[in-house]
Amino acid sequence: MLLGALLDAGADLDAVRSAVSAVVPGEVTVEAEPVHRATLRATRARVRSVVADHPHRSWATIRRLLDDADLAPDIRARSVRVFSLLAEAEGRVHGVPVDHVEFHEVGSWDSIADVVGTCAAVADLGLASITAGPVALGSGRARSAHGEIPVPVPAVLELARGWRVTTGGDGELATPTGMALVRGLAGACGPLPEMCVDGVGIGAGTRDVDGRPNVVRVVIGAGAPVTGGSTVQGMVVLEANVDDLDPRVWPSVLQALLDHGAADAWLVPILMKKGRPAHTLRVLGHADHAAELRALVLGSTSTLGVRQSEVSRFALDRAWRNVAVLGADVRIKLGLQDGAIVHAEPEFDDVAQLAGSRGLPVRQVLDAASAAADTAGLRPGEYPGPA
Numbered sequence: 001m002l003l004g005a006l007l008d009a010g011a012d013l014d015a016v017r018s019a020v021s022a023v024v025p026g027e028v029t030v031e032a033e034p035v036h037r038a039t040l041r042a043t044r045a046r047v048r049s050v051v052a053d054h055p056h057r058s059w060a061t062i063r064r065l066l067d068d069a070d071l072a073p074d075i076r077a078r079s080v081r082v083f084s085l086l087a088e089a090e091g092r093v094h095g096v097p098v099d100h101v102e103f104h105e106v107g108s109w110d111s112i113a114d115v116v117g118t119c120a121a122v123a124d125l126g127l128a129s130i131t132a133g134p135v136a137l138g139s140g141r142a143r144s145a146h147g148e149i150p151v152p153v154p155a156v157l158e159l160a161r162g163w164r165v166t167t168g169g170d171g172e173l174a175t176p177t178g179m180a181l182v183r184g185l186a187g188a189c190g191p192l193p194e195m196c197v198d199g200v201g202i203g204a205g206t207r208d209v210d211g212r213p214n215v216v217r218v219v220i221g222a223g224a225p226v227t228g229g230s231t232v233q234g235m236v237v238l239e240a241n242v243d244d245l246d247p248r249v250w251p252s253v254l255q256a257l258l259d260h261g262a263a264d265a266w267l268v269p270i271l272m273k274k275g276r277p278a279h280t281l282r283v284l285g286h287a288d289h290a291a292e293l294r295a296l297v298l299g300s301t302s303t304l305g306v307r308q309s310e311v312s313r314f315a316l317d318r319a320w321r322n323v324a325v326l327g328a329d330v331r332i333k334l335g336l337q338d339g340a341i342v343h344a345e346p347e348f349d350d351v352a353q354l355a356g357s358r359g360l361p362v363r364q365v366l367d368a369a370s371a372a373a374d375t376a377g378l379r380p381g382e383y384p385g386p387a
Contacts, residue, residue, distance in 0.1 A: 001045075001203040001216040002181055003118045007032045008043035009201025009218050011121035019120035020113045022069040023079075027051050028113045035204045038213040042204035047113040057108035059087035060099040065112070078119040081339065081383040082184035086111075086176060088385050089158035111177050118181055125220065129338055131193055132186035135160065135179065136168020155179075162319075164189050169212065184383070187317050187339050195221030235263065235313050236290050240303040241270065243278030250279070253300045260296055261289040263313075284313070316342055321384055323372040328354050330369045332378050344378045346370060 007013055017030050031046045057065075066079050084098075091098040102108075122130070137152035137160065144153065152160070155176035163183065198221045205214040250267060257265040264284040272278045281301065285293050287310075294306050316335040323330055330350045335343035346369035355365040378384060 001205050002178060002218075003030075003114060003121060003203065004032065004043045004045035005201040005203030005216045005218040006118060006121035006125065007045055007201070008203060009125065009199045009220055011124045015124045016117045016120045019071060019075055020116050022071055023065050023116050024109060024112050027054065027109055030113055030117055037204050037208050037215050038211075040202065040213045040215065042202040042213075042215045044204040044206075045117070047110045047117075049109065054109040056102045058099065059083060059101045062108065062112065066116075071116075072123060075116065075119045075123050077383075078122065078185060079116050082115045082119065082180050084383070085159060085184050085385060086115075086155070086180040089155045089176065089180070092158050093154040114177050115181065118185070122185060127220070130186045131188050131190050132182050133191065134164040134166055134189065135182060136166050136173045138169060138171050138173030139167050140170050140172075142172045159183055171209075184339065187336060192219060195219075197221040235284055235311050236287050237309050237311050238281075238283040238285070238290070238293055238297060239307040239309075240281045240297055240301060240305065241272060241278055242281060242301050242303050243272050243276045245279075245302050249300075253281070256300060257283050257293060257296060260292055261285060262293055284311075319384060320347075321373075321376070321378055323369065323376050323378070325365065325369045325372050326354060326358055326360075328357075330354060330372070332369070332373045332376075334378065334384055336384075339383055341378060341380050341382050341384060344373050344380065346373065 003016070007016070013030065013032055020028060020030055027050065029048050029050055031048065033044050033046065035042055035044045062083055063080065066076055066083070069076070071079070087098045087101045090101045094101070137156060140151045141148050142151050142153060151172045152165075152174060153172065153176065156174050156179050159176060159179040160174075197219060200220070201218040203216040203218070205216075207214055254265045254267070262283050262285045266282055268280040268282065270278050270280050281297065281303075283293055283297065290308060294308070297303065297306050316337055317339075319334045319336055321332045321334060323332055331347040333343075333345050333347055334341055346366060348366075351366050351369055352362055354360075355362045358365070373379070
């Protein structure tokens with residue numbers, strides 16, 4: 001359905017076929033056809049086998065196929081990212097090492113076509129960043145190679161960790177491959193971002209379901225200019241000059257602002273009229289928190305007024321992962337660009353607390369946490385797995 005939506009939005013079918021053939025030459029073909037779902041027009045992508053039998057492939061084998069294939073670097077990187085997430089989820093479900101995971105349930109050949117084809121379509125459309133909304137998982141029970149299991153199936157739930165989901169209706173509405181594509185390609189879960197709409201694609205599922213269109217929709221557009229794939233956010237800055245507040249109070253003021261929704265709060269030393277030393281309090285926050293933050297500044301400081309201005313913040317997506325250090329968990333704060341790690345830094349409070357409990361220098365524990373993050377693959381250029 002995702003592939004069909006991207007093809008419907010204008011992705012070149014030959015480019016998709018070329019990428020898939022580079023990984024599994026002579027095994028499958030990708031076709032697209034117009035259909036209707038609940039009276040709405042859509043495009044259905046079909047992956048057809050052109051050989052009598054296909055081998056079951058482990059993740060290690062598929063990784064080698066992707067590494068050896070003549071693919072554009074961005075298509076290869078996205079495909080590896082998606083399959084890594086899928087393999088990690090299947091490995092947790094079945095209790096086997098990731099490299100030994102074999103894709104029986106999802107079918108290796110059609111999953112390769114789905115994943116590589118979708119990544120090729122994303123590349124062909126030149127999409128710089130992707131946002132996806134909450135995913136409807138479905139309900140009820142489904143048949144599998146392991147017997148009857150509840151919906152959502154275990155691998156889908158593993159891949160849904162950290163993502164907003166809904167039930168959405170009866171039956172299996174999200175597959176492991178589809179959920180892995182959403183998690184691997186989308187940098188954030190959120191509403192439709194502000195943009196100038198350039199194109200729309202509708203991808204059809206196999207069934208025509210009564211009561212709702214069985215489709216996936218892709219909206220393509222250009223938003224505010226951003227640098228390096230970061231997210232642009234409309235925010236406000238509040239300012240107040242204060243020259244008569246006991247300096248011992250400032251730490252509690254800053255913490256209270258952060259506790260009440262400020263994205264950041266800081267002080268700038270200044271020299272006011274008559275040569276009096278003072279501070280400018282600056283608070284960065286979302287516009288919908290502005291009234292509460294203004295009231296807090298006026299109530300917790302001695303200022304008689306607050307200035308407010310609108311600003312744009314260009315921000316990397318953020319995520320947290322835990323690593324084991326000296327027998328304890330330390331959080332690693334990640335800065336993400338299009339799903340890839342740009343920054344990975346140990347949370348200093350965790351490091352300081354652990355160092356105090358073990359009687360060790362903070363620097364030593366900080367170095368150990370950085371090394372643990374690197375060992376876990378939390379380094380610039382890599383893609384973090386599910387939380």
